[in-house]
Amino acid sequence: MTITSIISDSKPDLQPYEELYKELHQNPGLSLQEHFAAETAAKYLRELDGFEVRTNIGGTGLIGILKNGEGKTVLLRADIDALPVEELTGLPYASKKKEVDVEDGNEYSVMHACGHDMHITSMLAAAKTLHSSQKDWKGTLVILFQPNEERAGGAKAMIADGLYDPKKHACPIPDAVLGQHVMPLASGTVGTRVGSFASAADSFRVTVYGRGGHASQPHMTIDPVVLAAHIIVRLQTVVSREVNPREAAVVTVGSIISGRTENIISSEATLKINVRTVTPETRKAVLSAIKRIVKAECEASNSPKEPLWEPTSSFPFTINDEEVTNTVAAAFAKHFGDQHDSESPPLGGSEDFSILATEAPNKNGGKGVPYTYWNFGGVDPKKYKDALEKGTMSDIPINHSAYFAPVIQPTLSTGVDALVVAALAFLT
Known part of the structure; x- marks a missing residue:
């Protein structure tokens, strides 16, 4: 039958x-x-x-x-x-x-x-x-x-x-x-x-730190929103410039949270990052690049302390x-x-x-x-x-x-x- x-x-x-x-x-x-x-x-x-x-x-x-x-x-x-x-x-x-x-x-x-x-x-x-x-x-x-x-x-x-x-x-x-x-x-x-x-998927919550203060005196602060913005833009180059064009990878910043009102520069910003890759080699390279970029942008902005990385999920x-x-x-x-x-x-x-x-x-x-x-x-x-x-x-x-x-x-x-x-x- x-x-x-x-x-x-x-x-x-x-x-x-x-x-x-x-x-x-x-x-x-x-x-x-x-x-x-x-x-x-x-x-x-x-x-x-x-x-x-x-x-x-x-x-x-x-x-x-x-x-x-x-x-x-x-x-x-x-x-x-x-x-x-x-x-x-x-x-x-x-x-x-x-x-x-x-x-x-x-x-x-x-x-x-x-x-x-x-x-x-x-x-x-x-x-x-x-x-x-x-x-x-x-x-x-x-x-x-x-x-x-x-x-x-x-x-x-x-x-x-x-x-x-x-x-x-x-x-x-x-x-x-x-x-x-x-x-x-x-x-x-x-x-x-x-x-x-x-694909494999790796997600992180990354908090970067600045120094808060009054919006009228930005020179007295370290603005984590500007820092986060530089990270977001720079991350767009990971796939376009560091991944073999024959490979597939996606890097997405799906959320950014910082501050509560327009006249206060916050002291920190949190980014939620999602990464998709299809081979172990690319996964390793992309995750390494993301951490390198976040660290470098924090240093470039004179961030007062190291970023906080919190894994939120990982798909095999x-x-x-x-x-x-x-x-x-x-x-x-x-x-x-x-x-x-x-x-x-x-x-x-x-x-x-x-x-x-x-x-x-x-x-x-x-x-x-x-x-x-x-x-x-x-x-x-x-x-x-x-x-x-x-x-x-x-x-x-x-x-x-x-x-x-x-x-x-x-x-x-x-x-x-x-x-x-x-x-x-x-x-x-």
Whole structure:
């Protein structure tokens, strides 16, 4: 029996899942506060007879384990957190939720601006499909819902909390870890790629120091705003003048905070810096250049003390295993046909997904099991084609935009199929 036939026989009616998606979209939770999503996922898994559900792993993380005879073990992962973004999509099911962030105590509008609600819904429908088709496959299936992906803390927290520890949460050791992400690509399409698939990301909060005083007497002060401005401008040369043009790197100063009023020169300024790189060599060079520039500009401004560096997050590289990726890609080619791209461009963003594989114990007594991560499209196919032909792709909302909202179908159906096809590629 082919995988496509199994899906045809076992895939549930997706109408209830479309309603579930809307409910999840209207009830987003910030990183570390994904209570509604976690409770919903646990409820759905518990309704599937045979699933062992284990909750509160590294926060709101959870797993569902379905043992179905001898065979390989496959782990499917979905992330569940939302973002501090005010939704502007105008959809009838748009989020109007506000939430106080436990990290800083501030209240924010909250939105699933990265599509994690689509990930959750696809995963639950995929779990239902695989549960209904147990006669057609053998092995162990692990469904994992991970919190706090946006701040690069969820996968680490689940590992640290004993995800694979036989005396704690006892997640079966997977032979392959699989995951996906909805992207601003044509809905109905899926994309795989061997090797580098997502960049590393390093974020820092850097505080530089001056000497405060009255705005009418700048000669009696050391202005940290001017110092920060020089740093920001100088950092723009790191990628353009210090990175090989054949490499990819991004340096972004996403925030600068200094002072409270216009007639006072502050005593310090804080910059929030985000760095994306795709190779270890470039990562090392870019981070070194940033620290050199900050230090030099502080000296040039006669700053009274050394800058303060505070790492805020760090995402690893996502480098897809060749054998696992080729196995998934071959199965996708049979099921999706020309809607599958085996040379999909690498993602611009970053992921902590790989930690669930690289930190898993393996059969050799060490760490690390193979993994692959793919994308699937969420943009109305006609809208995407028109934008491509007219050269207006910049009008397509991207992940983290207040306007990002995947079209429900065929996005949901594709997300479900991709998870099921990938899992069955190892379990049949």
